[in-house]
Amino acid sequence: MxxxxxxxxxxxxxxxxxxxxxxxxxxxxxxxxxxxxxxxxxxxxxxxxxxxxxxxxxxxxxxxxxxxxxxxxxxxxxxxxxxxxxxxxxxxxxxxxxxxxxxxxxxxxxxxxxxxxxxxxxxxxxxxxxxxxxxxxxxxxxxxxxxxxxxxxxxxxxxxxxxxxxxxxPAVMRPRRLTSLWRVTLLALVLQLALGGWTSSNYAGIACQGFPSCNGRWVEALDWGEGFHLTQAVGPSYLYGQLHAEARSAIQVGHRLGAAALLACLMALGWRYRGERQMRPWLALAVGTGLAQAALGVANVLLWLPLWLALLHTAGAVCLVASLALAAWRWRWPVPQVASASALSAYQNSVTSG
Structure with missing residues (x-):
C-alpha cells in the first residue's frame, strides 16, 4: 500500500x-x-x-x-x-x-x-x-x-x-526481543552521547592536542576525579568552563574511550548478525556512521574545533542515533519472506521462542 x-x-x-x-x-x-x-x-x-x-x-x-x-x-x-x-x-x-x-x-x-x-x-x-x-x-x-x-x-x-x-x-506478528548485545550497544550509545555533552559543556573539546595521545602523554596529568565530579556547585557562570586543564583533558580522554567502546559494540553487532540479509544494510549504515563520527571527532581535535566541523560532529551524533534506531526497528520487526499462513505461523513461533 x-x-x-x-x-x-x-x-x-x-x-x-x-x-x-x-x-x-x-x-x-x-x-x-x-x-x-x-x-x-x-x-x-x-x-x-x-x-x-x-x-x-x-x-x-x-x-x-x-x-x-x-x-x-x-x-x-x-x-x-x-x-x-x-x-x-x-x-x-x-x-x-x-x-x-x-x-x-x-x-x-x-x-x-x-x-x-x-x-x-x-x-x-x-x-x-x-x-x-x-x-x-x-x-x-x-x-x-x-x-x-x-x-x-x-x-x-x-x-x-x-x-x-x-x-x-500482519496482526499475528510479534516483535523480537532485543538481545543482550543490542542492550549493551544501546547503553554504550547513551553513555557516549552523555560523554559528548559533558565534553562540550565543560569546554573540553580541544583539551588534548594530538591523537591518539593527549598532549604528548597517555595517562599522566589527567585529573579524573575533578573531571567527572558530578556535584559541581550551582551558581557561578559556566560559560567557557570552570575546570582546570588536567580535568578537561581527562574528560576528553574519557570521550575517546567511550567512542572506542561504542565502535567495538557496533562492529560486534554487525558481525553477530551478518547472516541476516535484512539486517545487513541497516547494521552497515550504523557501523559506517559510527566510523564517520569517530573520524570527525579526530578531525576536530587535529584542526582545533572549527565551528563547521564541530556542527558536523553533532550532526554525526544525530545520524548515529537515527541509524541505530532504524537498525533496532528492523531487528524488532523483520519482514518475513513466507508464502503461506502456516509458514507465517511457524515464523511467529520461532520469533516468540527466541
Missing part, C-alpha cells in the same frame, strides 16, 4: 511524525550552534529575551539587565533555538490531536508513546529553562542534549510504528 492510498488522518499523523523527527534534528543542531558560538546566555532570562518576546534593542536590554550588555548575534541565535523548539512542541500537540480519533478506531494505536512524547518534551522544556537560570551548569546542559536526542528518537520510533499500523502489517 502507498501513502496516497491511506486515509487523510493517517497521512496527517505519518507526515507530522516524520516532520517532527526532522525538525527535532534541526533543533539539536541549533542548540549545538548556540553552544559553540558561546550564545547559551545570549538572553539572560527565559522564555523571553531581556523581558521581550523578540530580541530588543540595546537600550531596552540595558534597562532590563544593566550588568549584562546585549550581544545581538548571540541573543538572536539563542532565540532562534527557542522558536524552533516551540515549533516542535506545536507539532507534537498536533500529532496528538490528529491521533486522538485514530486511537478510537484502531486497536494498537501507539497512544501511550504519543503521550510519552509530550511528557518528554515538557521535561526538555524545563531543562531549557534551567540551562539559562543555572548559567550553563554542565549537568543540565548534558541532560538537555540527551533530552533533545531522545525526543528525536521517540518521534522516529513513533513514525515507524504509525507507518506499520497504517500500512496493515
Amino acid at each position: 502507498r501513502l496516497s492510498q491511506t486515509s487523510p488522518a493517517w497521512r496527517s499523523v505519518l507526515r507530522l511524525s516524520l516532520a517532527g523527527t526532522g525538525l527535532c534534528a534541526l533543533v539539536v543542531l541549533a542548540g549545538a550552534a548556540t553552544r559553540l558560538m558561546d550564545a547559551g546566555l545570549g538572553c539572560p532570562d527565559w522564555p523571553g529575551c531581556y523581558g521581550a518576546p523578540l530580541v530588543p534593542d540595546a537600550e531596552r536590554a540595558l534597562a532590563h539587565s544593566p550588568h549584562l550588555p546585549l550581544e545581538a548575534t548571540k541573543a538572536w541565535m539563542e532565540m532562534l533555538h527557542r522558536y524552533l523548539a516551540a515549533g516542535l512542541v506545536i507539532m507534537a500537540l498536533l500529532l496528538a490531536w490528529r491521533g486522538l480519533g485514530l486511537r478510537r478506531r484502531h486497536d494498537g494505536y501507539p497512544w501511550r508513546l504519543t503521550l510519552g512524547l509530550l511528557v518528554v518534551l515538557a521535561v526538555q522544556g524545563a531543562f531549557g529553562a534551567f540551562t539559562v537560570t543555572f548559567k550553563l551548569w554542565p549537568q543540565v546542559v548534558t541532560l538537555h542534549l540527551l533530552g533533545g536526542l531522545s525526543v528525536m528518537a521517540i518521534f522516529l520510533w513513533l513514525h515507524l510504528r504509525l507507518r506499520r499500523l497504517a500500512f496493515g502489517a
